[in-house]
Amino acid sequence: MFHTTNEPLMLTVPLTLEAHQIAQQFHQKHCPKKAKQVYLNTLAVYAVKTSLQCLEIPTNWQASDSWNPIMQTLTNTADLLIKDLGKLECRPVLPNAASCHIPAEVWSDRIGYVAVELNQALTEAKLLGFLPSVKTEEVPLTQLISLEYLLDHINPSQQPIQLSQWLQNIFDAGWQTVETLFDSSPTELAFNFRTYTQIATHLSEPSDLKITRGKRLTLGRRYDDEQVILVINLTPTSVSELDISVEIYPTNGQTYLPKNLRLMILDDTGETVMQAEARSTKQIQLQFSGEPGECFKVRVALADISMTETFIL
Numbered sequence: 001m002f003h004t005t006n007e008p009l010m011l012t013v014p015l016t017l018e019a020h021q022i023a024q025q026f027h028q029k030h031c032p033k034k035a036k037q038v039y040l041n042t043l044a045v046y047a048v049k050t051s052l053q054c055l056e057i058p059t060n061w062q063a064s065d066s067w068n069p070i071m072q073t074l075t076n077t078a079d080l081l082i083k084d085l086g087k088l089e090c091r092p093v094l095p096n097a098a099s100c101h102i103p104a105e106v107w108s109d110r111i112g113y114v115a116v117e118l119n120q121a122l123t124e125a126k127l128l129g130f131l132p133s134v135k136t137e138e139v140p141l142t143q144l145i146s147l148e149y150l151l152d153h154i155n156p157s158q159q160p161i162q163l164s165q166w167l168q169n170i171f172d173a174g175w176q177t178v179e180t181l182f183d184s185s186p187t188e189l190a191f192n193f194r195t196y197t198q199i200a201t202h203l204s205e206p207s208d209l210k211i212t213r214g215k216r217l218t219l220g221r222r223y224d225d226e227q228v229i230l231v232i233n234l235t236p237t238s239v240s241e242l243d244i245s246v247e248i249y250p251t252n253g254q255t256y257l258p259k260n261l262r263l264m265i266l267d268d269t270g271e272t273v274m275q276a277e278a279r280s281t282k283q284i285q286l287q288f289s290g291e292p293g294e295c296f297k298v299r300v301a302l303a304d305i306s307m308t309e310t311f312i313l
Contacts, residue, residue, distance in 0.1 A: 011051045011127040011147060019046040020122070029069045041066055041078035044092040044116040047125035048080055056308055057154060058083040058218065066090075076103045079110070082154050083218065086111040093117040093128065099138045100128075107134055111154065115144055160295060160310040163234060163242070166211045175213040181229055182249075210235045215309075216251065219258075219302045226258045226302055227251045230309070240291050242313055246298055248284045257281050258302055266297040266308075 023042040027035045045066050049059050060081045065071035079087040089110045093100050100115040115128040129144025161172050214231040233245035246265065250257050257278035265274040265286055276284045290296065290313045299308045 010129070013047040013050050013125045013127070015043055015047065015118070015123050015125055019043055019050075022046060026069060026072060030073065034073065037076060038072045040092040040118065041072075041076070041090075043118055043122060043125060044078050044090040044114075045080050047116050048088065048090040048114050048127065051127060052080075052082070052154075053305060055151065056306055057151075058307060060218070075105050077106055079106070082111065085154055088154070089113045090116055093141070095120050097141070099140050100144075102134050102137055102139055104137060112150055113139075114147075114150065115139075115141060160312045163232075163311050163313050164292065166213065166234060167209070167236065171213055174215050175232075176215070178212055178214050178231060181214045181216060181251075217300055217307055219261075219300065219305045219307065226261075228257060228261065228300065230298065230300060232298075232311075237289070241289055242291075243289050244287065244296075244313075246286045248278075248300065250282070255282060257284065260302065262299075262301045264299040264301065266299060268295040268297075270297070272299075 020043075023039045023046070026042050027039045029035075030038055045061065045064070049061055052059055060083055061067050064079045064081045064087065065075065065077045066079050071077060078090045078092065080090055082088050087110050089102065089106050089112070091100050091102050091113060093115050095117070097117075100113075102113055110133075112130050112132050113134055114130045117126045117128050119125075127147055128141060129146055130150040131139065131143065131145060161175075165171070211234040212231065214229050217228050217230050219226045219228070229249045229251050231245075231247040231249065233243075233247070235243040235245075237243050246263065248257060248261070248263050259278060259280075261278040261281075261284075263276050263284045263286060264272050265288065267273050274286045274288065276286060278284060288296075292313050294313045295310065296313075297308050297310045299306055301307075
């Protein structure tokens with residue numbers, strides 16, 4: 001999808017037919033002067049979104065001002081919402097330009113600014129670098145910081161989740177009880193899930209401590225966002241072994257998971273060792289065992305969007 005160049009880090013992205021179709025849709029909603037600005041802004045945002053998508057950094061373009069025709073009219077914005085972090089401004093740079101124009105109206109409410117050079121034919125975009133903040137509308141390209149620092153800042157792949165801490169009732173941010181997660185979706189599926197969890201808990205022996213936590217995942221789509229709930233169940237079977245159940249459920253009142261949604265278990269080398277794909281599927285469950293110190297990853301993918309969580313037992 002993209003490739004890196006030599007130091008400093010730069011990313012080059014093809015501007016596909018999809019990119020121009022989106023830009024053209026917005027272009028048609030504005031007068032000629034504004035339309036050109038919106039077209040170039042859209043290509044710049046598309047390039048950054050595509051790059052971050054390949055790096056498994058979740059974004060929500062549709063929730064950004066740059067996706068809203070009204071905000072496009074009122075402001076010169078090229079923002080991209082980075083989930084759980086904030087807005088990243090993606091400013092287009094024309095060929096042979098010595099500086100990047102960043103209007104004063106976007107100097108606040110941003111986690112950073114990325115300069116995106118568009119080639120003459122608008123077939124390719126190069127992410128030149130970024131700045132965490134700006135105080136002038138014309139920023140010399142020589143002042144840009146390498147993208148490596150941006151990626152360190154916005155990459156949501158935190159330290160691996162220590163599941164041994166879950167056994168001590170210490171839980172990572174974002175991981176909630178299933179009752180909390182499913183209470184927001186009062187469907188028959190949610191009721192059945194809670195009933196199943198309660199029955200399983202009552203039937204368990206005291207020594208079979210079962211820990212269950214879930215997390216809502218949003219998988220970005222072009223016109224909407226698909227959401228699912230990832231659930232992890234831990235059951236100690238001995239001092240040196242845990243049974244792990246990884247499950248995916250639909251949300252937002254949906255009965256079935258998104259078609260072709262994939263749930264994968266990866267080992268510590270990144271190799272897929274288990275996987276399942278949704279058809280007309282109400283839930284997916286993968287089960288395995290592990291020992292303390294072992295590492296695995298859970299990946300949820302839909303089309304070309306994926307999210308990965310890393311766990312250590």
